[in-house]
Amino acid sequence: MADRVGIVGVYQTKYESRKIFDSYPELVFEVSSKVLEETGLAIEDMDQIVTNSQDFWDGRTISNRTVSEACGSVLRAESKVAMDGSFAVFYAAMRILSGCYDSCLLVSHCKMSEGSPHLINNAMFDPLYQRILGFDELATCAMQAKRYMYKYGITEEQCAQVAVKNLQNGKKNPYPHRAMDVTVGQVMSSGMLADPIKALDAYPITDGACAMILAIEEKARKWSPKPVWITGIASRLDSFYLGDRDLAEVASLELAAKKAYNMAGVTNPRQEIDLVELSDFYSYQELLWLEGMGFCQRGKAGEMIEKGITALNGELPVNPSGGILSGNPVTVAGAVRVAEAALQLMGKAGQHQVEGAKRGLAQGHCGPCGQGQCVIILERGV
């Protein structure tokens, strides 16, 4: 990239299982006004706004219409990415790189408590052939987990270890709501949702919002002593039908990571990346995604968790924030991965800070079984 885009500030609501006292415009207003306040900027400093939400989760056609006052887009330029938040970060960065705008306020929101996960996620499948099978995200991800475990010998205990690590990491992060000390045995006996996914292997219903300020290099340097640079960014969408893919090898993630590494000049991710924030909606996904992004060979991610390599104090901390398992809403989840990686690189991650982190990776996905994948490489400002 000839020009660079920097992240100068991030702000998150506290994530809760049910925010009964806040409507989603109120959540959007909270994070939009606070991120500006914390970075010492005004809404007038923002050339544009990118919002990120889903009509299906909001139960509203044109879900961004509702938040225009809350995010300050009245008589200004705004657009909405209706995918995972990582793709919204991608779009915000590209709108800045176009040269049309210098800065961007990005706001992502979702109140899962107001929707029906089964009905909404069933609607992502083909209306003729697949919906009647009762497919939803949980059921199809369970199929993916089974396929992955069968092909590579990954065990349910190894997946449970991911949950143990992330839920523990989450206790050091003030935002998520389901952080806890838990044992592998407790995860294993936490109640079967869809074999092999148990309750603590799966993300909880969560409400919340996340905002971020991005700017072109010159402005980013002016606005922040330590902006975080986006040095690699790429996305790929695999084919739609589950039967057309090998679910144990997510080709879209492999290609997106390769492209992002190439842009950032990363040749050996395991050596050159200091921390990873990835989208662990289910515990098996952390292992599968780590393999897809080349942090280990296929089938070897189980060993990584067993050896403590991905622990907070390990060689490659993965989800020091506690990840989505500790409680982030869908859609917002990918933006939170970027925000958390940025906080690490700014040295502002508090108790879950990874010391000396210089380069981080954030990953988001959406669609059936990680069909769409987005990988973002972030680097500490100098």
Added chain:
Amino acid sequence: MARRSKRNVAIVATGQTDHRSKRPDVNIVEMINEAVRRCLDDAHMTMEDIDGVVIGNMEHFEGIFFTEMWSVDGAGSFLKHGMKITTGGTTGSSLALAGYYHVASGLFDTVMTIGWEKQSEGETTAGLIFQADPLWERATMSGAIGSFAASATAYMHKYGITEEQAAKVAVKNRKNALNNPHAHLKLDLTVEQVLKSKMLAYPIKMLDMCPTSDGACAMIFASEEKAKKISQNPAWVIAGVTRHDQPFGGDLEMVANLRTLRSATEEAYKIAGIKEPLRDLDVAELYEPCTFAELSWYEAAGFCGPGEGGKLIDSGATYMDGELPVNPSGGVLSTNCIGATAMIRVAEAAIQVMGKGGKRQVPNVNRSLATGFGGSWWSDVMILSRTP
């Protein structure tokens, strides 16, 4: 304030389905595939040559979540970059702008944008009502017709615009559609027929209103280097602007002053160096959801002064042989597949610049304007040019 992109970007190809009220012969991805193939044929390209796809529609209309995922099969864009942008009625123009930003960023050289809607598979008015606040607004929300009836009444009252003047827009656009092979409603009408058509909500009659259509539109945006190889006469994007507004209807100024369009066109004209739009533009594709809106949009886009929209159509300036032909394609009054509608405006504006308009071609087009309308009276504007 937006600026022009650092890298030059051009539209090199367009493809549309032949829009109909119902397309029972195809499912959604098959319909998308038709537009994609026509677009690729227009560019003499294959999907191999495309770096990424941007797609959008109104998700609640057909009840499909993550349409960008299912449509990968329709576009044939396996393992390519993909993104979904949805902004209501402006979805199509938001997608076109996204295609522009994708290429302008330098991260992509060729990007396909796809807008589509299969309204026959859903319930449009129910889908539209769901945009209103469930506590404060939904009980009074009546879909598109009611809000246009309210604004048209106020527009007539404030400026003395007549139903006859509005009817002329219906006659003009449906007649233009006779020259457009893709248009849904192709009708040779008289003003009397429009005035006598069934009253929907005063003063909006059946023939004053846009139809509901099934259809898709695809476009290819390319960098300067690629564009010059692909097309001898691409349409260069020289300005793109978006304006959104308040969420609640009661806070909006709906009367003859679509302030988002006024603000967006003013900025776009500044970027493109346009001083007198009526003189400096050669053709305009306006997103006119009803006849009265086209007259009002003339004013907001600066083609005439406030309250002079009726006089402008009376003068004949916006007819095919006028000073600034508006909607040679037949406009939204002739075709309305919502997620594609605003993109069709941009595609038709590009077709005019590229000289590919066939029977609907306006001679010697150097600069064209396309607008998108939607959300809570939001506007997008793009200006295209024969030269970069």
